[in-house]
Amino acid sequence: MAGIYRILIAFLMALTPLALGSVAASAATTARPVAAPATPAAPAATPVATSADAAAPAADAAAAAPAFEYARPVPGIGQPVVGGLDFQPQVTENGRFAHFLNNAILLPLSVVICLLVLGLLLFVVVRFRAGANPVPSKTSHNTLIEVIWTGIPILILVGVAVPSIDLLARQYAPPPANALTVKVTGYQWYWGYAYPDNGIDEYVSNMLDEQTAAARGEPYHLAADNRMVVPAGRTVKLIVTAADVIHSFAVPALWTKMDAVPGRLNEVTFRADRPGVYYGQCSELCGVNHGYMPIAVEVVTPERFAQWVASKGGHMVAPAPAAAAPAATPAAAPAATPAAAPTTPPSAGATPAAAAPAQ
Numbered sequence: 034m035a036g037i038y039r040i041l042i043a044f045l046m047a048l049t050p051l052a053l054g055s056v057a058a059s060a061a062t063t064a065r066p067v068a069a070p071a072t073p074a075a076p077a078a079t080p081v082a083t084s085a086d087a088a089a090p091a092a093d094a095a096a097a098a099p100a101f102e103y104a105r106p107v108p109g110i111g112q113p114v115v116g117g118l119d120f121q122p123q124v125t126e127n128g129r130f131a132h133f134l135n136n137a138i139l140l141p142l143s144v145v146i147c148l149l150v151l152g153l154l155l156f157v158v159v160r161f162r163a164g165a166n167p168v169p170s171k172t173s174h175n176t177l178i179e180v181i182w183t184g185i186p187i188l189i190l191v192g193v194a195v196p197s198i199d200l201l202a203r204q205y206a207p208p209p210a211n212a213l214t215v216k217v218t219g220y221q222w223y224w225g226y227a228y229p230d231n232g233i234d235e236y237v238s239n240m241l242d243e244q245t246a247a248a249r250g251e252p253y254h255l256a257a258d259n260r261m262v263v264p265a266g267r268t269v270k271l272i273v274t275a276a277d278v279i280h281s282f283a284v285p286a287l288w289t290k291m292d293a294v295p296g297r298l299n300e301v302t303f304r305a306d307r308p309g310v311y312y313g314q315c316s317e318l319c320g321v322n323h324g325y326m327p328i329a330v331e332v333v334t335p336e337r338f339a340q341w342v343a344s345k346g347g348h349m350v351a352p353a354p355a356a357a358a359p360a361a362t363p364a365a366a367p368a369a370t371p372a373a374a375p376t377t378p379p380s381a382g383a384t385p386a387a388a389a390p391a392q
C-alpha cells in the first residue's frame with residue numbers, strides 16, 4: 034500500500050512543474066486580455082480588438098494591393114452540422130480513404146464483434162445457468178476452440194492493421210518539390226500564417242465577433258477575420274509551431290491535425306481537391322480562450338490564389354519541374370464546380386495570373 038502511495042506522490046510531483054509552467058505562461062501572456070472572461074461574449078471581444086491593432090500598420094500596404102474577396106461558406110461543407118454523426122465531407126484523398134476505412138471496415142467490424150460477444154455471453158448465461166446444471170461441467174481445455182479464438186482475432190487485427198498503416202504512411206508522405214509551404218504558429222489565442230515561398234510575412238487570424246460573422250454568412254466561433262488561403266490541387270506543406278503553449282492545428286474536412294509545440298517545427302501535408310471554405314479549431318487545451326481561436330482555410334483555384342498572393346503584397350514562385358512532383362496527377366485538378374463561389378467576382382485589377390503555378 035505504501036508503495037502505491039509513493040508512486041502516486043512521485044507522479045503528482047512530476048506533473049506539478051508542467052502544470053505550474055502552463056499556468057505561469059498563461060498568466061504572463063494573458064494578464065491584459067483576460068481581465069473578464071466570465072461571460073462568453075467577453076473573450077470574443079478581445080481577439081477582434083487585437084486584430085484591429087494588428088491590421089492598422091498593414092492598412093497602408095493593403096491600400097495599394099488589389100482587392101480579394103473571401104468566398105462564402107456552403108452550409109454543411111467544411112463545418113459541423115446540427116445533429117451530425119458522420120465525418121464532415123472530405124475534400125482530400127486521404128480524408129476520403131480514412132472515411133472509407135472508418136465507415137466500411139472498422140464500424141461494421143466493431144458492430145459484428147460486439148454482437149457476437151453479446152450473443153455468446155447470453156448463450157452461456159442461459160445454457161449454463163446453475164438452475165439447469167445441478168452438476169457443473171468439469172471441462173477446462175479444448176485445443177481446437179483455443180486455436181480458433183486465438184487465430185481469428187490475430188487475423189482480424191492484421192486485416193485492420195494493413196489499411197491503418199497505409200493511411201498513416203499516406204498522411205506523412207514527404208511532400209512533392211512543388212508543395213506550397215505555409216508556416217502556422219499558434220498563439221494564445223489566435224493563429225499566425227506566413228508564406229515564406231511567396232514573400233508573405235506572418236499575418237494573424239482572429240475569431241470574428243457574432244455580428245460580423247452573421248453579416249458575412251459565416252458560423253460564429255468558426256469564422257476568422259483573416260483566412261489561410263491555399264490553392265486546390267496542390268500539396269500544401271504546413272510547418273506548425275507555437276509561440277507560448279501547445280496548441281493543435283486541426284481542420285476536419287481537410288483531414289489535418291498537427292500539434293503546435295513551442296520550439297518545434299512539426300510538418301504535415303494535405304492536398305484539397307475542391308475549392309471551398311473549411312473550418313477548424315485549436316484542438317489542444319491551451320488556456321482560457323482555447324475555444325476562441327478558430328481556423329478558417331479557404332481553398333481556391335490557382336488563379337484566385339495568385340490574386341490573393343498579390344493582394345497580400347507577395348509574389349508567385351515558379352513551380353518546380355513536373356518530374357519532381359509525382360503526386361501531381363490530373364485527378365488532382367480542382368473540380369469544375371467550386372463548393373463555394375466568391376460573393377463578388379475578383380477585382381479585374383488583379384491580373385498576376387500569368388505568374389501562377391502550372392497546377
Ligand SMILES: [Cu+2]
Pocket residue numbers: 219220279280281315316317318319323326
Ligand atoms: Cu490553442
